[in-house]
Amino acid sequence: MKPNPTTYLSYLLVILMLMSFDGAKDNFIFDDFSMDEKQIEIYNIENLNSKGLDFCAVPYRNGIVFTSSRNKVDGSGLKNVFNNNYFDLYYSEKIGDDVYKDPQKLRGKINGDLHDGTATFNQIGDMMYFTRNNEKKKGLVSLKIFSAEGIEGNWINLKELPFNSKKFSSCHPSLSQDGKTLYFASDRPGGYGGMDIYKSKLENGKWGNAQNLGINVNGEGNELFPYINSGGHLFLSSDGFGTLGKLDIFLCKKDGKGFKFKKNVGEPFNSVADDFGFYIDETGEHGYLSSNRQGGKGSDDVYGWKLVEKMYSKKIIVIDEATGEKINEAEVFIENEKDSWHPSILKIVESGTYEYKVENAETYFLKIEKEGYEEYSAALAKEIIYDEKETIVMLSKRKLSLLSGKVQEQVFHKAMGNVEIELLNECDGRIQKTKSSKDGSFGFTVMCGCEYIVISKKEGFMTKTKIISKDANPCRSSQLIEQVIEMRPVPNSNFPRASIFDE
Numbered sequence: 001m002k003p004n005p006t007t008y009l010s011y012l013l014v015i016l017m018l019m020s021f022d023g024a025k026d027n028f029i030f031d032d033f034s035m036d037e038k039q040i041e042i043y044n045i046e047n048l049n050s051k052g053l054d055f056c057a058v059p060y061r062n063g064i065v066f067t068s069s070r071n072k073v074d075g076s077g078l079k080n081v082f083n084n085n086y087f088d089l090y091y092s093e094k095i096g097d098d099v100y101k102d103p104q105k106l107r108g109k110i111n112g113d114l115h116d117g118t119a120t121f122n123q124i125g126d127m128m129y130f131t132r133n134n135e136k137k138k139g140l141v142s143l144k145i146f147s148a149e150g151i152e153g154n155w156i157n158l159k160e161l162p163f164n165s166k167k168f169s170s171c172h173p174s175l176s177q178d179g180k181t182l183y184f185a186s187d188r189p190g191g192y193g194g195m196d197i198y199k200s201k202l203e204n205g206k207w208g209n210a211q212n213l214g215i216n217v218n219g220e221g222n223e224l225f226p227y228i229n230s231g232g233h234l235f236l237s238s239d240g241f242g243t244l245g246k247l248d249i250f251l252c253k254k255d256g257k258g259f260k261f262k263k264n265v266g267e268p269f270n271s272v273a274d275d276f277g278f279y280i281d282e283t284g285e286h287g288y289l290s291s292n293r294q295g296g297k298g299s300d301d302v303y304g305w306k307l308v309e310k311m312y313s314k315k316i317i318v319i320d321e322a323t324g325e326k327i328n329e330a331e332v333f334i335e336n337e338k339d340s341w342h343p344s345i346l347k348i349v350e351s352g353t354y355e356y357k358v359e360n361a362e363t364y365f366l367k368i369e370k371e372g373y374e375e376y377s378a379a380l381a382k383e384i385i386y387d388e389k390e391t392i393v394m395l396s397k398r399k400l401s402l403l404s405g406k407v408q409e410q411v412f413h414k415a416m417g418n419v420e421i422e423l424l425n426e427c428d429g430r431i432q433k434t435k436s437s438k439d440g441s442f443g444f445t446v447m448c449g450c451e452y453i454v455i456s457k458k459e460g461f462m463t464k465t466k467i468i469s470k471d472a473n474p475c476r477s478s479q480l481i482e483q484v485i486e487m488r489p490v491p492n493s494n495f496p497r498a499s500i501f502d503e
Contacts, residue, residue: 038307042268042289045304048092048100049297055290056118056172056225056277057302061125063093063100064288066302067117070103086115089130098304108155110148118225118277120175120182126150129173129182134166143169145184163200163210170198170210174227183226183234186210194222197236216261217252225276234259237276245272249289269305277302312358314385316346318368321394326352330370330395334380336361358385366393371428374398374449374475398447401473403481407440407456410486415440419458419487426451448475454483461487 048054050070057066068090088111090103105111112132119130128148144164148155161182164170168188175182180202185195188210196218198210213234217223221240224247228234232254239247242263248270252259269275269289277290285307292300316334318327332346332354346354364385368376373395384391403423407416417438424431427450436442446452449470456464464487473481 038285039310040268040305041308042303042305043098044296045098045100045288045302046297048103049301051298053087053300054298054302055300057288057290058120058279059281060091060119060121061093063091065089065091065106065119065121066103067119068103086113087117089116089119106155107153108148108150109158110155118172120173122175122179123177127179128155129161129175131171131173142166143171145170145173145182161200161207163207169195172225176228176232177230181228182207183213183228184210185224185226185236192218193220193240195224197223197226197234213252213259216255216259225278227278229280230282235265235278235280236262237274237278238262244270245274247274247276249275249278274300312386313389314356314358315349315390316354316356316366316368317390317392318352318354318370319392319394320373321396327370327373327395328352330354330368330373333367335365335367337363337365356385366391368393368395369427370395371430372397372447375427398449399475401446401448401479401481403444403446403452403454403468403483405436405442405444405454405483405485407436407442407485407487409461410488413486416458416461416487419456419485421485422455422457424453424455426453446473446481448473454485456485456487458487460490462490464488 048057048064048066050068052069054066054068054070057064066089067087069087070090089106091106092100092103094100110116110128110130115131115133117131119128121128126149128150129145130148131143132146134142134144142165145161147159147161149157161170165188168186170184170186170188172185173182174184182200182202184198184200186198187195188198191212192215197213199213200207200210202208212218217234217236219238219240221238223236223238223240225237226234227236234252234254236250236252237247238250242248244264244267249265250262251265252262254260264270269278271291271293273291273293275289275291275293278287279289280287287305289303289305290300291303316332318330318332319325320327328348328351333343334346334356335343336359344356344359346356349355362382364380364382366376366378366380374397376393376395380391405421407419407421408414409416415438417436417440419436419440421434421436421442422431423433423444423446425447427447432444434442434444446468450473451470452468452473454466454468456466464485466483466485468481468483
């Protein structure tokens with residue numbers, strides 16, 4: 001298949017056409033994680049990302065370094081690619097919990113006229129290894145890995161590593177914690193697929209020959225973006241067998257001097273899109289990844305991930321008592337007694353089903369409102385919230401009553417026709433309107449158990465408001481509610497001293 005054009009641009013550091021393969025889906029989760037009370041939260045680090053391509057973030061000093069195609073002129077990041085303004089390495093200082101300063105290009109000779117990106121650093125932070133592409137010759141572009149020294153905030157003394165070649169690519173370096181082994185991707189001859197993961201060892205100050213990591217790590221597809229964590233476990237991205245989407249993140253656990261067979265780390269790290277550029281910190285509870293999944297700010301974005309307290313979901317299913325059918329568009333509220341009563345308005349997740357993200361408390365209060373139905377309310381014990389995944393609530397339709405009214409003038413009790421009557425239902429906010437007939441009569445159909453406000457208006461008379469309480473409108477049975485509305489003339493009208501006729 002043809003690659004996604006925007007995604008392909010981010011892989012100018014790879015120069016490959018990724019192939020799709022529908023393999024078995026493995027929801028492997030890291031054995032190092034204690035997932036009993038934790039869950040994984042993935043979030044877009046918005047103030048790092050542009051409209052273009054931003055990817056492969058790694059910690060450096062008090063912030064992170066990542067690769068970006070952003071354009072300071074138009075902010076799109078797309079103009080860079082088509083006008084040959086290449087990828088560069090950026091640094092952003094961390095100033096809060098997942099809050100970063102505006103990214104700035106790394107200083108020195110690190111960002112040249114070609115593509116620069118996917119960097120890795122030694123523990124001290126004074127040595128960097130990064131990818132840079134050669135000049136294009138005869139339609140071919142190869143990638144090479146360079147080193148650079150950090151002196152007083154500038155990156156200088158750039159050197160090409162000895163295992164590079166113009167005949168094939170070497171890219172995506174990741175340095176081991178002791179600084180003696182460099183892992184990288186390459187399409188050099190003798191591999192198992194397109195791009196494979198290799199390593200080179202530092203001996204007597206020189207980097208040795210590239211060594212393929214073998215069949216447990218590499219396959220017929222493309223293995224890219226290696227990352228070796230502090231425990232010696234290898235993370236990488238592959239488009240080969242066993243992916244959830246296009247490019248997925250895999251883990252090869254350390255096994256003596258080698259690695260165990262790679263396993264897909266599963267959702268939510270992986271999606272149906274491309275997922276790569278993985279990093280996990282020493283705690284095992286926080287890190288970064290890159291993805292072009294839906295909902296991003298640009299094409300490829302930098303995402304953060306962290307382990308958070310596991311959220312439990314409780315489903316409330318609302319059903320019509322008479323018909324047995326599920327009820328949509330109900331207003332479902334749950335309050336929990338924590339530090340104070342805190343209401344949650346539940347969202348519908350499927351027909352008649354509303355979901356509550358459980359907050360730990362001892363007591364919960366459930367309230368359900370739906371036009372035409374009696375209001376439901378009940379206290380729920382903690383055991384019901386946690387032990388029962390679903391709670392079914394039956395709603396009864398409200399009985400209908402007839403509100404029969406008559407409007408008359410307050411002084412002489414003469415029937416008043418053509419008076420504007422509004423009826424406000426306090427249960428659902430619905431307003432009904434009518435006008436009184438010549439004999440002053442009017443009528444409405446009302447729902448039992450609801451409080452109503454009757455508002456009467458006529459030119460030359462003061463607006464009259466009358467409340468019909470819930471007690472006057474019970475749900476024991478359908479009934480006739482009779483009301484008399486007396487309108488008082490405004491002062492200085494044809495009825496002198498009308499103001500004395502107050503109720």
